[in-house]
Amino acid sequence: MKVCIIGNGGREHALAWKLHHSPSVTDVYVVPGNAGMTSIATVVNLDWKNRDTLLAWLLDYKIDLVVIGPELPLVEGLSDAIRAEGIPVFGPSQQASRLEGFKSFAKELMRRYEIPTAKYEVCQDVETGKGIIHQWGVPIVLKRDGLWGGKGVTICETFTDAERVLKEMLNSSEESVVIEEYMRGQEVSLLSFVDGTHVLPMIGARDHKRLLDHDEGPNTGGMGAYAPVPELDDTLVQVIVNT
Known part of the structure; x- marks a missing residue:
């Protein structure tokens, strides 16, 4: 299987590393990638915003699966455009991406749906x-x-x-x-795989969002994270999934 990852950050590097070690994957490409990924993937110097060029490249290289890492291309509808060409995509549609965007x-x-918030x-x-x-x-x-x-x-x-x-x-x-x-308490992220019908949760993780120690300083994109989270037991996971 030939897999193309869209993005150039740490998230995409981790995805490329894992896919590189999969026995089901023969080739890993990253668009646009970065120099640190060259030992585990082929870095392709394309701009995902140039949609026509990207779609032509995906078809020409007969890519079997596209994995979109960053939020912005998802919010701008890149997954929909790739699916329209008949190429499977791991990543939500533009409509579903509004939840994050x-x-x-x-x-x-x-x-509207009485989900606790x-x-x-x-x-x-x-x-x-x-x-x-x-x-x-x-x-x-x-x-x-x-x-x-x-x-x-x-x-x-x-x-x-x-x-x-x-x-x-x-x-x-x-x-x-x-x-x-403002709600005071412990934070946990429970990311899950979904297909519109089924929910398959991963293990819980906790971000360290603040810039400084002791929850001080401004929020950041994440100063680090750890997993699993001790407070997140199987019972609480099931409550979250059912909710």
């Missing part, structure tokens, strides 16, 4: 946002609505910080900001 969409879907409101103007902040109190969580590489969330400890961050977010390219109640 737009926090307001994800929160509204959870509210933190209390939230979506605001498009500063005055409305300030009213919500002062009504709920601090600490409070402000989230940029779009993709920000894991760096779009700010936990505000004071009203002054919350108002400043709200203005900065709405004065940037964001059309809306998700204001969310």
Whole structure:
């Protein structure tokens, strides 16, 4: 099987390494990849944003499976375009990718289907946002609505910080900001494989999101992670899957 991975980061490097060791895989290509991947994959100097060129290359090389790592190409519909050419893709459709690409969409879907989630409101103007902040109190969580590489969330400890961050977010390219109640506790991520009908969970993992030790500093795309997570037992996993 010939597999092509889209992306050039650590996530894609890990995928390439694992696929390289699979007895079912004969060739691993990475678009655009990076120099550190050359020992385990063929790095192809193509830009996934040049869709016509990429699709022509995939067909010419008779790629059997495409694995899309980053969120942006998924949100922009690359998986749909590749599937339309008859090539299987590991990665959600553009519609399903909205769950990751737009926090307001994800929160509204959870509210509609009564999936437990933190209390939230979506605001498009500063005055409305300030009213919500002062009504709920601090600490409070402000989230940029779009993709920000894991760096779009700010936990505000004071009203002054919350108002400043709200203005900065709405004065940037964001059309809306998700204001969310602050929930204190242990965090765990339970990533799962899904096909629209079945859910196959992986082992739980926990990110270290803050830049500094002791949960201090701004959020980052991730300073590290560990797995498994001791608090996530089989009973809790089943609750999450069923919910």
